[in-house]
Amino acid sequence: MIEPTTAAPRRGVPLWVQIIVWVFLLGLLGIVALGLNRAQKRSVTVQPGVEIEDFTVPLYDEYQYNGMNQVSLSDLRGKVVVINFWASWCKPCEQEAADMQQAWTEYEPTGEVVFLGVDYVDTPTNAFIYLKKFGITYPNGEDLNVTLKRPISDYFNIQGVPETYFIDRNGVLQYVQVGPFSSVEQIRAQIAPLLE
Amino acid sequence: MSKNFLHKAQNTLLIAALLALFGTLTVSAQGPAPTDDEVNAIAKQLFCPVCESTPLDVCPTEACRQWRELIREMLADGKSEAEIKQYFVEHFGAQVLNEPPNKFASYAVPVAAFLIGAFLLFRGFQMWLKPVKADTALEGGSGLPESEAKPIPQDDYIARLEEEVKKQK
Amino acid sequence: MIAQFGFGVLVVSFLVALYSVFAAIYGEYKKSPSLVESARRAMLLTWPLLTLTAGVLIYLLVNNHYEVQFVYEVTSRSMPTYLKVTAWWGGQAGSLLFWSWLMSAFTSLVTLRKWDRDREFLPWVIVVSGVTMSFFIGMNLFFENPFAQLYQTFEGIGPHTFQPADSILFTPQDGQGLNPLLRHPGMVIHPPMLYLGFVSFVIPYAFALAALITGRTDDRWIRLTRRWALWAWLFLSFGLVLGGRWAYDVLGWGGYWGWDPVEIAAFMPWLTGTAFLHSVMIQEKRGMFKHWNMLLIILTYSLVIFGTFLTRSGVLSSVHAFAESAIGPLFFTFIGLTLITSVALLIYRWDSLRSETTMTSMLSREALFLLNNLLFMSILIVCFWGVIYPLISELFSGQKITVGPPFYERATGPLFAALMLLMGIAPLSAWGHSTVKTLGRAIWKPAVIAVIITVALFFTYTKNAIALTGFFLVALVILVTVYEYWRGANARQKSQGENIFTAFWNLTGRNRRRYGGYIIHISMMLMAIGILGIELFQVETQGRVAVGESLNLANYTVEYREIASWDDSPKGVNFTRAVVDIYENGVYLGELHPRKDFYFESQQSMTIPGQYATLRDDLYILLIDWEPASVEGATFKIYVNPLVNWLWLGSLLFLVGIVIAAWAEKDPERVTVRAGRRIQQTSAADD
Known part of the structure; x- marks a missing residue:
């Protein structure tokens, strides 16, 4: 019963099989490692102090910026940029919407600050209702990116809505607000130092 | 409704008009408002863009309710199922589809793995089955096939019982 | 203080687990049985230590110690005590501790067995399980400390294992509560x-x-x-x-x-x-x-x-x-x-x-x-x-995609069908060799009956090819298994002179793994009936109805009678419950209460279906949306899930089968026969 096999010469696993096995195993681990690396890294790529890559937001038809129906970050060099991610289905966004608009009406005449609303996965109908409801006049567009070929929210790696990013005159991210603002003062407090 | 969206609608106005002509033939043409079932039939094939692995038709969040409304509006505008899906992919990414767009890549790997496995198993059978025959042939019948030389321990309790029964008879 | 004690015990159990690993390796290397024995005892010690740690955590959970971050995150005052205890595994840190605790219980059990004949395995079993355990305890210690407490410092409130300088302990009034879905x-x-x-x-x-x-x-x-x-x-x-x-x-x-x-x-x-x-x-x-x-x-x-x-x-x-x-x-x-x-x-x-x-x-x-x-x-x-x-x-x-149910269903469907076919054939084949002839002789009777059943289903129940293939395989497997069972019991009945029921009982008792396995096969087939039913024949409809109006689906009529909404303040939940009357072909069956629970704290809602279950199908009604006190009425989604209850029945039988299979086998008859044969055949293999 055992003779035929015990008599067989000691061969072990052929080298080529071993190589295949190891390549496969390490490849698999490599992929998981890359995925893990990405999962870990994406929460740190866009941090205060980082220069934000250029992107272009197509604006909703009700909005224009300097007569254009889209805005690129590079057009806004020299100005303080406030990027607000929101969605019409997001209850906390409604808390800050009026304050954001109020702050915008204060800063708009100075021409030093630009607010930009980015509508995160939303439907046009509801977005329109929302924007109208809060009388929002600063440029707003959908979360589509013409230059980066992926949603802007993806690049900023937002954790949810609302989230607000404050970019200084040199295009460097200075502050990230996760969650809604509870007053206009809070918004002013973040913009004021960037204007100095 | 945003004009942005209307623009797109205008592009397909002709199609919509055609669809309206055949209104009786198509479910989604301008006529009676689309039913929940028609909306769900499409939502079923989509995933909620913001929640983790939740099909759109069963997703209870407010956001999902709005997307289902969007499907309803598009259906009412005479959009086809494919157009609606296309819209969702363009705006929210390919992850809203319940299947990867590249069907070939998704099925090729498991099919290939199965074929490789089946091939290896087949080769294994060939290898395992051959030596017995070869040995028997070489040794000119002196070495009996293993199965005949030694009874293979069967756990077959029934067979033993049946043997006993036969003996008793 | 108690939290720090818990953390301290966790540190000790980590060290003990590590010690057992090193002692086992070193003891093996030095050929020192006493070192290996000390490793074994260390392994045994981890269980009481981790039990103590877990006890401390449960104490904190049950007694509302919200200064502990984990307790704050998973419990709240309104939760009943049993939920507070089970909140132990409701969060990351706690569930890791739960893992380690179970692990230590099992390794302790295994180290308690008699090792006389397997001495050489002992140190390595300790090493492998010890390494795994240290890893899990280590994650708790270094990354997910369930005993971290909330301290107020100048920078704000945050969890810390030890009290930072210039800080005070922060105790929230109430916790966040367990995710309602997990309740x-x-x-x-x-x-x-x-x-x-x-x-x-x-x-x-x-x-x-x-x-x-x-x-x-x-x-x-x-x-x-x-x-x-x-x-x-x-x-x-x-x-x-x-x-x-x-x-x-x-x-x-x-x-x-x-x-x-x-x-x-x-x-x-x-x-x-x-x-x-x-x-x-x-x-x-x-x-x-x-x-x-x-x-x-x-x-x-x-x-x-x-x-x-x-x-x-x-x-x-x-x-x-x-x-x-x-x-x-x-x-x-x-x-x-x-x-x-x-x-x-x-x-x-x-x-x-x-x-x-x-x-x-x-x-x-x-x-x-x-x-x-x-x-x-x-x-x-x-x-x-x-x-x-x-x-x-x-x-x-760079493309994000979703792989959803259609892929899995299509790709695994044929494989599951092939598995079922094998389940029908394999029990009839013998170890060593079988031929087409021996197999054919054994299988033809069940196969013919299965075909007859399938044909009958074709004329009475469904013309769906996939379903018919599935039902044929189900019938085949059940018939083959029952046939095998019957053959065994019959032989036993003749040889031992037992009646058929005793014969069945003893047959199962004699070879538990085999017959437990058969029961599992049958239960799998019952589950397959349920799965085929819901996958292939599920129908659904959704609609908005006013009070007194009804929705129709399959043979069922669902009539909306009333709706009520109320707050349960101590629990922090708002319940909205609809009452619907259901009829089958016009015959009144009763009322169902689909409802929606809204949890204030977590802002989450839960949709609880109203279910009317029979072996033929399940009427499953969801309350989707409603307009309070208006003629607009409410939106319901109704599913009819044919045969789904066979799935749950099958799972119960499955449990029976597997308990039989896993139960300690005491079988003198079999052991003597096997032992006798084994000695004849080979001296190399030991038992």
């Missing part, structure tokens, strides 16, 4: 069952590695851990079924299984575990495929860890739930090391694992078991690919 009784038992299954697979793995390290590569390790593997499989299966039932009752999807990565993560070790349970029998009976069994148990263990990793590290999630969690890299390192070490050992010992016999027939039981393994592995690959493909796609093409 369902099914969810209270489901995770422990899964964990029990996961953890008990560590034991066979530890023995397998011990066998590889020591070079004692006969089937001893399999015999020692056979029952562990069966119990592990029992818990894992039970956990999966409970998860399904929970999803059906609570998630309001009208289904039980969504091919979610989290579900698949638990399903994958089940697949390899099932393949393992079948394939070890070949090694026991025929001394073949030792490599394969090693590989399967290594895979199972790796998938257990991998599954835990996938669901906790944030690798897969597009919503970054756990992304910040630091345990990912550590987990990954552990998996990598485990896999590499195991595979390297397997390759090193490849030669000594050669088969003792060769295959003699492609229709023999062992050949069919191999086919079964091929199918299980293919299903595993489908699942694994489905989980990993979105990751690959995003990494290499």
Whole structure:
């Protein structure tokens, strides 16, 4: 019963099989490692102090910026940029919407600050209702990116809505607000130092 | 409704008009408002863009309710199922589809793995089955096939019982 | 203070677990039995230590110690005590501790056994389980401390293990409370069952590695851990079924299984575990495929860890739930090391694992078991690919994709059908060799009856080809199994002069694994009926109705009678409950109460269906939306899920079968016969 096999010469696993096995195993681990690396890294790529890559937001038809129906970050060099991610289905966004608009009406005449609303996965109908409801006049567009070929929210790696990013005159991210603002003062407090 | 969206609608106005002509033939043409079932039939094939692995038709969040409304509006505008899906992919990414767009890549790997496995198993059978025959042939019948030389321990309790029964008879 | 005590005990148990690993290795190296014995005792000590730690955590949970971050996150004052206790595994940190605790219970149990005949395994079993345990305790210590307390410092409030300078303890008034979805009784038992299954697979793995390290590569390790593997499989299966039932009752999807990565993560070790349970029998009976069994148990263990990793590290999630969690890299390192070490050992010992016999027939039981393994592995690959493909796609093409149910259903469907066919044939084939003739003789009767049943179904129930194929296979498997059973009982009845019921009873008792296995096969078929029913024949409709109006689906009519909404302040829930009358073909059946619970604290709602269950189908009504006090009425979604209750019936029978199979076998008859034969055949194999 055992003779035929015990008599067989000691061969072990052929080298080529071993190589295949190891390549496969390490490849698999490599992929998981890359995925893990990405999962870990994406929460740190866009941090205060980082220069934000250029992107272009197509604006909703009700909005224009300097007569254009889209805005690129590079057009806004020299100005303080406030990027607000929101969605019409997001209850906390409604808390800050009026304050954001109020702050915008204060800063708009100075021409030093630009607010930009980015509508995160939303439907046009509801977005329109929302924007109208809060009388929002600063440029707003959908979360589509013409230059980066992926949603802007993806690049900023937002954790949810609302989230607000404050970019200084040199295009460097200075502050990230996760969650809604509870007053206009809070918004002013973040913009004021960037204007100095 | 945003004009942005209307623009797109205008592009397909002709199609919509055609669809309206055949209104009786198509479910989604301008006529009676689309039913929940028609909306769900499409939502079923989509995933909620913001929640983790939740099909759109069963997703209870407010956001999902709005997307289902969007499907309803598009259906009412005479959009086809494919157009609606296309819209969702363009705006929210390919992850809203319940299947990867590249069907070939998704099925090729498991099919290939199965074929490789089946091939290896087949080769294994060939290898395992051959030596017995070869040995028997070489040794000119002196070495009996293993199965005949030694009874293979069967756990077959029934067979033993049946043997006993036969003996008793 | 108590929290720090808990943390202290956790540190001690970590050190003790580490000590046992090193003492075992060093003791083996120095050939010092006393060192190995001290390692064994250290391993035994981990259980009381971790029990104490867990006791402290439960004390904190039950007594509202909200200054402890974990307690704050998973409990609230309004929760009943039993939920506060089970909140232990309701969060990341606690569930890791729960893992370690179960692990220590199992390793303690295993170290308590008599080791006389297997001394050489002992140190390595301790090393493998000790390393696993230290890893899990370590994660609690260094990354996810369940005892971290909230301190107020100048920078704000945050969790700290030790009190930072210039800080004061911060005690919130109330906790956040457990996720309402996790408050369902099914969810209270489901995770422990899964964990029990996961953890008990560590034991066979530890023995397998011990066998590889020591070079004692006969089937001893399999015999020692056979029952562990069966119990592990029992818990894992039970956990999966409970998860399904929970999803059906609570998630309001009208289904039980969504091919979610989290579900698949638990399903994958089940697949390899099932393949393992079948394939070890070949090694026991025929001394073949030792490599394969090693590989399967290594895979199972790796998938257990991998599954835990996938669901906790944030690798897969597009919503970054756990992304910040630091345990990912550590987990990954552990998996990598485990896999590499195991595979390297397997390759090193490849030669000594050669088969003792060769295959003699492609229709023999062992050949069919191999086919079964091929199918299980293919299903595993489908699942694994489905989980990993979105990751690959995003990494290499930047495109985020979802792999949803259609892919899994299409890819695994034929494989499951083939498995069913095998289930119908394999019990009839013999070890060693079978021919087409012997098999044909055994199978033709059941096959003919199955065909007749299928034809009858064609004319009475369905013309769907997939369904008919499925029902044919179900009928075949059940008939073959019952036929085998009957043959055994009949033979016994004749030889022992027992009546048929005693014969059945004794037959099962004599060969529990075999007949327990048969019961499992039958139960699987009952489950298959349910799955076929819901997958192929589910119908649904949704509509808005005013009071007094009704919706129709299949033979059912659902009439909306009234709706009420009220707050339950102590519980922090708003209930909205509709009352609907249901009729079948105009005959009044009763009223159902679909409802929606809204939890204020977590702002989450839960849709609880109203269900009317029969063996033929399930009427499943969801309350989707409503307008309070208006003529507009409410929106309901109604599913009719044909045959789905066979799934739950099957699961109950499944439990019976597996308990029979896993129960300690005391069988003098069989042992003497086997022992006699074994001595004749070979002296090399020992028992």
